[in-house]
Amino acid sequence: MNGSFVLCGRGVRKIRRNPEYLVDVTVQPTLFLVMFGYLFGGAIAGNQAAYLANLVPGLLVPTVLLASMAAGAGLNADLATGVFDRFRSMPIPRFAPLVGAVLADVVRYLIAFVVLLGVGTAMGYRIHSGPIEVLAAAGVLVVTGLSFCWITVYIGMVARRADSVQGVAVAVFMPFIFASNVFVPSHTMPGWLRSWSEINPVSLLTDVMRGLLNGQPVSLVGGAVWLAAIALVFFPLAMRAYHKRV
Template sequence: MSTQTVTAPAPASAPAAPVAPLRIGAARTTRHSLALAGRGITKMRKNVTLLADAILTPVLFLLIFVYLYGGAIAHGDDDAYLRKLVPGIMVMTVFQASIGIGASLNADAATGVFDRFRSMPIARSAPLIGAVLADVVRYVVCLTTVMALSLVMGYRITTNPIATLAAFGMLLAFAVCFSWISVFIGMTAKTPGSVMGLMTALIVPLTFASNVAVPSGTMPGWLQAWSHVNPVSLLSDTMRGLLNGGAVAHPLLGTLCWMAGVVAVFFPLAMRSYRRTAG
């Protein structure tokens, strides 16, 4: 009598559990962003030409407005004009410095750096936030250049150290907030050159249609109305109050509203564009 060996059928493999999406909390996002900010700062340290515009732009603006146009605008009162001009030039130059971050991120996207970031277990927002934080170095270099040259020209801060620190803090915060416009354009433009062109087309009307170099009262009525609500004018008035003495509350409130509005609009737009770019 033969014996049959019955082989039991192999159990069906259980379906694979779905992979949960990577959830990264605020603390880890901050840590990742700071690490990538360190990467950006290292790039600047190894290639100091990345800071060239942050040094040359304020020098050129100060020299042009003080020595080329100053005689026609100051009406013989050079000290008063310098006191009005320097705080405005600080605002103008940090605003101009924010152009570079968009072009840099656009170049990173073209070289596939974002694909590498996408393969790493890091917060999706960390590459952009890190780049914005690293760009603070450019703003500090820019403001240091303005302050050093303006002191040589004869400008003096007449308020207390707390007001002075508040002024520089506001300048850095303003530049960081408005840099998200450049980040968004950098994520959507085709080339770094087009980022520079679009940002220049945006910044030039904002800076020159302001009270940085000339009083708003000398402008046509329609331009006066814009100058009074222009973020560059509002922050310039805030800086004059903090550095020279004077009213601060009204222009400061307007500046803070602009900063909050820009971040509320352009931060999510930049993040959405980055996700599309990164696949």
């Protein structure tokens, strides 16, 4: 794992030297929060404050899903530039570049967590739980990002061009994000869509985030099963695709 942590440091340095890599975890979620909070808060929940109580914790989950696309696109770009040829000559495990890139995204997920809660607080949202629950929410968010990240890593390994990775990943993630209870309650949806929303991993994880940050009951079972299943399926798929490419 030492090689993975070394390459994780490489990813963190890239973020530090290129602040534009943080647009998707700072500017983008802020725009979503402001747009949905001010435009739809009154129509959906009756007033902005009531809507923010659901929107701020809920928006954390789709934010890390969309942020995870950067790992797949970055790895695909590295394949095109020949960086992996250098990695093969180094005394590190073959899986180290993939694991290192995924671990580096933890920094981006935590930045998204802080930014969203900060902007939400400025808009009127208040956390109704203690520091332990807030730390637990950050941990759940990181694990969520790390699990879904393997989907984008797999896409990055099989896609021919880096600029196609995000398009494919968006097409995969949109049914999870918008057919969930992040923006509107599931009970307002048509029956067939409500059935999907209630078992959707984004909805289940959104309920976890709301429970931890709003001081409500929390059930981790459904979300944990989804995250484990995603990692168990896409981690080996990503590794197999990676070995075929390099």
